[in-house]
Amino acid sequence: MSKGITSRAEDYSQWYNELVVKADLAEHSAVRGCMVIKPYGYAIWEKMQAVLDQMFKDTGHSNAYFPLFIPKSFFSKEASHVEGFATECAVVTHYRLKNDGNGQIVVDEDAKLEEELIVRPTSETIIWNTYKGWIESYRDLPILVNQWANVVRWEMRTRLFLRTAEFLWQEGHTAHATAEEAVAEANQMLEVYADFAENWMAVPVVRGRKSENERFAGALDTLCIEALMQDGKALQAGTSHFLGQNFAKAFDVKFTSKEGKLDHVWATSWGVSTRLIGALIMAHSDDQGLVLPPKLAPIHVVIVPIYKTAEELEKIGELANQLIAALKPHQITVKFDARDTHRPGFKFAEWELKGVPLRIAVGARDMQNGTVEISRRDNQTKETVPQAGLSDRVIGLLDDIQASIYQKAYDFRAEHTTQVNDYEEFKRVLDEKTGFVSAHWDGTVETEKRIKEETKATIRCIPLDAKEEVGNCILTGKPSSRRVLFARAY
């Protein structure tokens, strides 16, 4: 079970099936590819939610909630949007079941809906249909709304964490009076995501722009953050779209400007999902299990007592309670694992599997010496330290772990980002070294598609900080003015 944890998404899936998330429990194709998020895994998601939610509020946004079901006709209003999502929608056609007389429950054909309902794959259409009623004047703008919700995309192939049929996410949908303001909003939210990924998840990301081919269905411009996993494959971790006036036109959302002119409003949408849990696992974990960044870990410190008698346990418990009390004001969660049903060695392994950043082991020997043994999850180092000043030490170590797992991921990405100038080298790097490949591209969809067919690599993004540089497309040799980032991706 411990082999190859860092190599492929499937391996993580097997591992965490036991621990964080369980998928495919029912042997029914209908729920194929859905996931059950177990309490510990959900606690990670809740932490993520809390942080992101605050970031959204700090940038002026409010939460709202829109219906799960979307009338089919809404979808056909924005042409490219339909095209993008039509092939992966769950459709509600009836509203009642009946007994067929043979003890079987069947769909009541008399209860057919006049218009089918689509289970939302994303909420642009129903939200813009609603915004139409909210917006008349520039005084009503901007609208800065976020929704926490589940969405369903009937993917042909699912992959635990990364592409489940149903997933949890947040989707921000904003309406603005000017294009400039909407563009600024899309940029701002991309920066929020990048900030979250790097400073909370400890996952370095490339901020970039999607090529036309990879752009969101209905967007004029799609910004994204791209992360690199330990197996050398890229993962799109978040997107922020400038939608232009596409949805406003499709849903006829107009406003009167200060100057008295009638115009369609400008829109953005942006989202991140439970895929971030997958990103977290695949970016940091090792063969011993999960490695969580302290800032998102549901439990920061676990105390494992090693004892023979009830008196010993009681004394260790007192020490544990002191530490819990001392760290509580710092929002540091300490778990005292006093279970008598498992031995210390088992507990060590179990908490490592769960990625708890710090473990403190205390036994009779320590109680005599006034020490504890403190062990870091990220680099597995152990040291025996005095009990005095322990809480300060814990705070310092947690900061250090947060910084060092980021640095480790950053160094990995740096090592696995390669500049190439010819196609043979491009293919060789993808196969042997893996990771991001920075190369020139002639800017055409045809070239991008051919490269994808031949190498399975896609343009992850055109980095926002890409320098102007004269070069030639690796495939066609045509002139190119900047490098783009290719990779095989999840």
Place this chain on the structure above:
RNA sequence: CGGGGUGUAGCGUAGCCCGGUAUCGCGCCACAUUUGGGAUGUGGAGGUCGUAGGUUCGAAUCCUGCCACCCCGACCA
């Protein structure tokens, strides 16, 4: 939807070719000894062998249909 494969205890499996009522490991329960890195011993519980039919004295095993799942591809946060 194409191409391959698999269904046996909570999980992972042996048995199938060559028919005789199911093997082993993990896990679970009890007791004892243990407890500074996933304990050990003894005993125990747990199975419509995916499903429906056929062949047979007898089917996990052979035959047929159906169902489900997995892997590879097209699609994708």
